[in-house]
Amino acid sequence: MPGLTKRTSKKAGLPPGTLVHIGEKKTERVRITLIDYDEAQFSQAELKTVEECFPFKDKPSVTWINIDGLHDVQVIEKIGQHFNLHPLLLEDILNTEQRPKMEDFGDYIFLVAKMLDYNEQTERVGVEQVSLILGPGWVISFQERPGDIFDAVRERIRKAKGRIRKLGADYLAYSLMDAIVDNYFIIMEKFGDRIEDTETELASHPLPQTLQAIRTIKREMVLLRKSVWPLREVISSLGRGDSPLIHESTGIYLRDVYDHTIQVIDTVESFRDMISGMLDIYLSSISNRMNEVMKVLTIFAAIFIPLTFIVGIYGMNFAYMPELKWHWGYFGILIIMASVASVMLVYFKRKRWL
Secondary structure (H helix, E strand, O other): OOOOOOOHHHHOOOOOOOOOOOOOOOOOOOOEEEEEEEOEOOOOEEEOOHHHHHHHHOOOOOEEEEEEEEHHHHHHHHHHHHHHHHHHHHHHHHHHOOOOEEOOOOOEEEEEEEEEEEEOOOOEEEEEEEEEEOOOEEEEEEEEOOOOHHHHHHHHHOOOOOOOOOOOOOHHHHHHHHHHHHHHHHHHHHHHHHHHHHHHHHHHHHHHHHHHHHHHHHHHHHHHHHHHHHHHHHHHHHOOOOOOOOOOHHEEEEEEHHHHHHHHHHHHHHHHHHHHHHHHHHHHHHHHHHHHHHHHHHHHHHHHHHHHHHHHOOOOOOOOOOOOOOOOHHHHHHHHHHHHHHHHHHHHHHHHHH
């Protein structure tokens, strides 16, 4: 899992709007793909240069420009110049530590969200920032690396499934946000399975590895909460906003995404409570196990204390001790010691200390 914060020291002292990529370089080259469609036609292409997408800005069809890779500042700067994007917006795109948010610039709407993926081998969650710009008839998406969760959206556009080819760019932006939120449910299911397995291990035989697993899940829950909680405000602002870029028909779908976001948040909070409870159970289990060990040792010590007392008395080297020269003295002392131990065991059992 990535760190909760990234280094931003190289931005210190620079004027606002300075374009500096903050984050990990996750791809060698910037990959630009373009999808242009309306109800009657569809086209898709991978562009060699960023200038190839510029003629699609004023087309009457819906255009989706997707950019994979943020390390090439010149590409982001050229898009900003052609689409008249604010420098602070471009700065936020390049800073992958952005909090999910929504800003309405009038002519376009800027959205930031966190896209999650789950690695089955390492059982870790990866976080990638996705920036969306919704304009009149176009959507530009910025991702840190190739590979995303939008294949279902592309398939619906390609095969004209549902309403997406009949509606505008605002519905496309909704579809992308909906795909991000729906993917959270998949991540939640993975975490639910991990928490269930950890609970089973915790109930049967907790080990130090169990504590490490609990701490790992707890830390990832912090990251999930950081990614999901602000998204509620983003979706809510989109649904109730007065921007002419969002049609009333799309607002209904945005409210549905808002409901899904609330469900994800409730699940995250439930998991956090469960993990906190699991941590308490682990500490209690370790404490109970230690108490059991101490109880057994105390019982053994309590049994041997009187036996040690008897042995200590008859181990003294006095010449005229009673029973010292008795023929059956050794066996008599053994019988007395066995009787004392038996009486104490019966007493402990009646007290339910055993």
